[in-house]
Amino acid sequence: MSVSAPIKFSVKDYKADLHNDWCLGCGDFGILTGIQMALAQLNLDPDKIALFSGIGCSGKTPHYIKAYGFHTLHGRVLPVATGGRLANSAVTVLAMGGDGDGYGIGAGYFVNSGRRNLDFTYIVHTNQVYGLTKGQASPTLSKGRKTKSMPEQNIQDGVNPIAMAVAAGYTFIARAYALEPKYLAGILVKAIQHKGSALVDVLQTCPTYNDLYTKEWYEGADLPEKKSRLYKLEEHGYDGVVKDPADLDEIIMKKAAAVARSYEAEPIPTGIYYQVELPTYEDAVNQRIPALAEKPLVEIDTFHRDVDPLLEAMR
Amino acid sequence: MQKNRLTWMIGGPQGSGINASAEVFAKSCSRAGLRVYANIEYHSNIMGKHSFYRVRVDDEDVRSYREMTDILVALDHETLAGDGDHRRWPTHYGHLHEVSQGGGVIYDSDIGFDPAHTGRDDIHFYAVPFMETIKKALEEVGKGDQARRYEVYKNTVALGASLALCDYPLQLVSEVILGQFKGKRSEVGQLNVRVARLAFDYVKEHFDSEAFPYKLTPHHEPKARILAKGYEIMAIAKLKAGCHFQTYYPISPATDESVFLERQQRDHNILVVQCEDEISSINMAVGAAHMGVRSATATSGPGFALMVEGIGFASITEAPGPVLVLYQRGGPSTGLPTRNEQGDLLFALHPAQGDFPHIVTAPGDLRESYQDVFSAFNWAERYQLPVIVLSDKKLAAIYTTIDRLELKYDKIDRGENFTGSEWTAVEAKGNDLVRRDGNGNGKGDVHEYLRFALTKDGISPRSRPGIAGGRFWATTDEHDPDGHITEGVEMRMAMMEKRMGKLDLIAKAIPKDQQYGYYGPEDAELTVVSWGSPKGTILDAIRVLAERGRKIGFLQCRLMRPFPAEDVEAILRKAKRLCLVEENYSGQLGSVLREQTGVKIEERILKYDGRPFSEDELVAAFSNVLSGAHAEPVVTRVR
Numbered sequence: 001m002s003v004s005a006p007i008k009f010s011v012k013d014y015k016a017d018l019h020n021d022w023c024l025g026c027g028d029f030g031i032l033t034g035i036q037m038a039l040a041q042l043n044l045d046p047d048k049i050a051l052f053s054g055i056g057c058s059g060k061t062p063h064y065i066k067a068y069g070f071h072t073l074h075g076r077v078l079p080v081a082t083g084g085r086l087a088n089s090a091v092t093v094l095a096m097g098g099d100g101d102g103y104g105i106g107a108g109y110f111v112n113s114g115r116r117n118l119d120f121t122y123i124v125h126t127n128q129v130y131g132l133t134k135g136q137a138s139p140t141l142s143k144g145r146k147t148k149s150m151p152e153q154n155i156q157d158g159v160n161p162i163a164m165a166v167a168a169g170y171t172f173i174a175r176a177y178a179l180e181p182k183y184l185a186g187i188l189v190k191a192i193q194h195k196g197s198a199l200v201d202v203l204q205t206c207p208t209y210n211d212l213y214t215k216e217w218y219e220g221a222d223l224p225e226k227k228s229r230l231y232k233l234e235e236h237g238y239d240g241v242v243k244d245p246a247d248l249d250e251i252i253m254k255k256a257a258a259v260a261r262s263y264e265a266e267p268i269p270t271g272i273y274y275q276v277e278l279p280t281y282e283d284a285v286n287q288r289i290p291a292l293a294e295k296p297l298v299e300i301d302t303f304h305r306d307v308d309p310l311l312e313a314m315r
Numbered sequence: 316m317q318k319n320r321l322t323w324m325i326g327g328p329q330g331s332g333i334n335a336s337a338e339v340f341a342k343s344c345s346r347a348g349l350r351v352y353a354n355i356e357y358h359s360n361i362m363g364k365h366s367f368y369r370v371r372v373d374d375e376d377v378r379s380y381r382e383m384t385d386i387l388v389a390l391d392h393e394t395l396a397g398d399g400d401h402r403r404w405p406t407h408y409g410h411l412h413e414v415s416q417g418g419g420v421i422y423d424s425d426i427g428f429d430p431a432h433t434g435r436d437d438i439h440f441y442a443v444p445f446m447e448t449i450k451k452a453l454e455e456v457g458k459g460d461q462a463r464r465y466e467v468y469k470n471t472v473a474l475g476a477s478l479a480l481c482d483y484p485l486q487l488v489s490e491v492i493l494g495q496f497k498g499k500r501s502e503v504g505q506l507n508v509r510v511a512r513l514a515f516d517y518v519k520e521h522f523d524s525e526a527f528p529y530k531l532t533p534h535h536e537p538k539a540r541i542l543a544k545g546y547e548i549m550a551i552a553k554l555k556a557g558c559h560f561q562t563y564y565p566i567s568p569a570t571d572e573s574v575f576l577e578r579q580q581r582d583h584n585i586l587v588v589q590c591e592d593e594i595s596s597i598n599m600a601v602g603a604a605h606m607g608v609r610s611a612t613a614t615s616g617p618g619f620a621l622m623v624e625g626i627g628f629a630s631i632t633e634a635p636g637p638v639l640v641l642y643q644r645g646g647p648s649t650g651l652p653t654r655n656e657q658g659d660l661l662f663a664l665h666p667a668q669g670d671f672p673h674i675v676t677a678p679g680d681l682r683e684s685y686q687d688v689f690s691a692f693n694w695a696e697r698y699q700l701p702v703i704v705l706s707d708k709k710l711a712a713i714y715t716t717i718d719r720l721e722l723k724y725d726k727i728d729r730g731e732n733f734t735g736s737e738w739t740a741v742e743a744k745g746n747d748l749v750r751r752d753g754n755g756n757g758k759g760d761v762h763e764y765l766r767f768a769l770t771k772d773g774i775s776p777r778s779r780p781g782i783a784g785g786r787f788w789a790t791t792d793e794h795d796p797d798g799h800i801t802e803g804v805e806m807r808m809a810m811m812e813k814r815m816g817k818l819d820l821i822a823k824a825i826p827k828d829q830q831y832g833y834y835g836p837e838d839a840e841l842t843v844v845s846w847g848s849p850k851g852t853i854l855d856a857i858r859v860l861a862e863r864g865r866k867i868g869f870l871q872c873r874l875m876r877p878f879p880a881e882d883v884e885a886i887l888r889k890a891k892r893l894c895l896v897e898e899n900y901s902g903q904l905g906s907v908l909r910e911q912t913g914v915k916i917e918e919r920i921l922k923y924d925g926r927p928f929s930e931d932e933l934v935a936a937f938s939n940v941l942s943g944a945h946a947e948p949v950v951t952r953v954r
Contacts, residue, residue: 018799046786047780047781047782047783047784047785047786048780048781049780050606052602060800062788063788063790063799063800066786067786068779068780068786068787068788069787069789069798070602070605070632070788070789070790071789071790071791071800072598072602072628072791073598073624073625073628073791076594076595076624076628079594079595079596079599079602080599080601080602081602082588082595082599082602083560083562083599083600083602083603083604083606084602084603084605084606084780086560086586086588086599086603087559087560087602087606087607087608087610088607088608088780088781091606091780108591108595109594109595111591112591112595288580288581289580289581289584289585290581291584292584292586296781297559297560297584297586297603297608298606298607298608298779298781300559302557302558302583302584302585302609303557303727305554305555305557305583307551307554310547310551310554310579311541311543311551314541314542314543314547315345315346315539315540315542
């Protein structure tokens with residue numbers, strides 16, 4: 001067997017040649033860059049990456065990335081990605097979508113995907129508005145807030161995605177900021193490397209419809225000391241990684257700490273809130289179907305099954 | 316005396332285990348070379364409500380049930396007299412009135428039933444002490460004080476007593492029972508056999524079984540037939556077709572198929588996922604299909620109502636699947652969860668927004684189900700679209716003998732596939748790849764692989780993640796050959812034509828005998844038109860009337876989309892007289908036929924009480940149609 005020199009992919013190898021129609025200054029550009037940087041850092045073969053997205057501005061992300069891309073249905077990205085991942089475990093699966101997509105119409109799938117702990121990374125573009133339909137309140141906008149695109153104040157409260165992910169069972173839970181793509185890339189690298197379901201909730205600016213949570217707001221431009229409204233957990237002695245997954249007390253403590261941090265409103269913590277190594281859905285499936293431990297489902301020959309014994313048993 | 320032709324029924328509260336004895340009885344008959352058609356009726360309830368299992372046995376092929384029962388076994392009073400005494404609106408009137416002249420009723424002497432005032436002095440009554448029989452058997456093995464724990468053995472008492480009446484060898488039933496309890500549980504089997512024997516002996520000792528006119532005799536050299544349930548055949552067809560992946564959400568009457576497959580995971584490398592709802596089920600299945608595996612799901616009406624967006628998704632993204640078996644049940648909404656109806660034909664034909672291609676087929680019996688489910692996977696991959704196989708509660712739950720289960724069309728066809736990075740669609744298809752200037756994205760001289768290439772026949776060879784150089788994008792938006800979003804006028808039209816054009820290809824490719832069937836004489840005085848599960852009942856009813864000299868033909872519509880309009884129209888126009896048979900309220904196939912062929916069938920036999928047609932109902936309805944010269948449109952609402 002001849003061994004060829006390993007290919008080294010760079011960020012440009014993940015850039016698709018397609019006109020981008022996001023608004024000027026959209027936070028999505030930062031997320032796109034962050035994803036491409038992470039893929040390059042991990043040196044993943046574009047032919048072995050499958051990106052799944054929901055519907056909305058964020059749903060267009062896979063079109064701008066050179067990899068297999070599936071722009072699916074509103075709210076259903078996780079089931080589609082789950083089917084994809086189960087069919088071919090040799091492919092790296094990334095799912096992405098907006099906060100309305102993931103925490104509103106897709107909330108049921110968000111929760112149930114956490115229960116499975118399948119190995120994928122879910123990137124949520126959290127910008128508090130439905131952008132593509134012109135700025136209605138999304139599920140993360142707090143009660144009483146009103147963006148310039150809304151006729152009235154929000155009369156529903158926002159959900160807490162981090163706390164929801166903790167309760168649902170995600171085993172890697174992090175938050176990043178869209179306009180810090182390098183930091184986001186670092187988080188994404190860890191999320192993709194993590195074995196299990198990873199949520200990366202990305203605070204994203206919508207310059208067109210969200211005049212509350214702007215770049216300037218996150219930077220604290222209005223504050224007297226001009227101090228950022230974000231801070232990095234790891235810079236403040238926080239460590240959300242469970243050292244002993246067999247230690248239920250440690251798991252509960254770390255989960256509680258993650259939830260407590262997730263309610264901090266100003267400044268907002270970014271970084272890894274919680275991480276634990278637990279058996280994945282794939283591990284469980286491989287127990288049931290030993291052949292899957294050898295090769296992905298798509299490569300298993302299912303076309304020479306002998307069903308005669310099943311029929312014979314019916315005599 | 317009537318030999319080898321009877322209907323046996325056992326009724327009792329849900330949870331009392333009537334299935335076990337009915338299925339043992341059916342199996343012992345099938346193994347002895349007799350034909351069996353058995354069906355169960357039960358409530359959407361776990362314990363207590365009335366359920367019954369009917370087993371029709373014959374030397375000839377039987378494909379439906381009869382109205383009259385020759386041996387009725389009652390585990391409770393309600394089975395005989397209905398629930399009128401404790402319900403404001405009775406749901407049924409019991410089965411006593413269904414017992415045929417000269418037939419017999421075996422009942423538990425503990426249920427407080429007195430045959431004296433039933434007005435049925437034309438039938439035999441056999442009071443059997445069920446619990447006492449069980450107790451006696453337990454005493455034989457030193458467990459006489461534990462009788463209450465073995466109440467479920469009443470079924471076995473019923474079985475033993477029945478066999479005594481029809482002079483059927485107990486040995487044949489014992490073999491079936493012992494075969495079901497092997498290894499550690501063999502003691503359970505032994506005890507059941509003991510109970511059956513005591514019940515058998517009790518009837519022989521206390522009653523004149525010779526006088527009972529319905530007898531069963533095993534064949535000397537019995538033909539080995541399969542005795543199968545519909546959902547098992549569906550599941551085995553999926554295995555045979557190489558299905559890798561099945562998703563489901565629990566729903567009656569579709570769940571059994573998925574649970575059957577779940578049991579086969581280790582042996583057959585099929586991955587079965589129980590999802591959080593049907594939206595998840597269909598979308599997982601679509602995701603898996605795009606990833607290159609043969610994927611499937613199964614549901615019933617309420618679940619299908621949730622799945623529909625996934626059908627459109629699969630179709631516009633040209634996913635090679637999934638195959639969806641839709642087990643219809645009584646609608647609308649939650650409707651009649653455990654009862655039969657053919658109410659979802661129009662829904663399956665138009666499940667989601669927009670015009671998109673998909674295949675809908677409606678096999679009429681288990682052999683057709685086996686073939687169509689197998690073929691569905693080939694069609695899904697060759698034409699890259701979702702395929703719906705319409706079944707129903709009746710086909711899912713019937714337990715019937717099948718001579719052979721074979722595939723006439725048995726080749727696996729995985730369609731056209733991208734084969735490598737040097738490959739171009741131009742070379743592979745030998746025709747123009749892209750219409751020039753499709754909204755600025757199309758380039759006439761493209762040489763790289765394009766997943767949604769505008770080929771002449773509309774089929775673009777498919778790829779999947781993991782294949783080097785086969786990268787593509789797929790989107791539920793309208794898209795260009797790369798799979799990127801477009802709203803361009805030319806590209807939109809080209810893509811619609813590409814996708815919709817596949818229906819014509821399919822119509823030409825699917826063998827005619829999988830599209831429709833005609834049974835009976837060419838010069839029929841009446842042509843019955845139907846689809847799906849009434850097929851067997853129609854054939855049985857036609858056979859009965861043929862013996863009376865009536866010439867009835869039967870046009871069975873099977874492929875519903877694309878619909879074989881020309882051929883079907885020719886048959887309809889040639890027919891002397893037409894009559895539609897459907898188990899729904901509005902005559903949905905009638906609507907399809909009128910839309911597709913312009914022919915309006917005036918005479919309609921419809922049933923929507925949640926129970927399938929019996930042979931007798933159709934014999935009566937056909938006779939009615941034949942005898943009357945109706946000037947007005949006639950709807951015969953059976954029951």
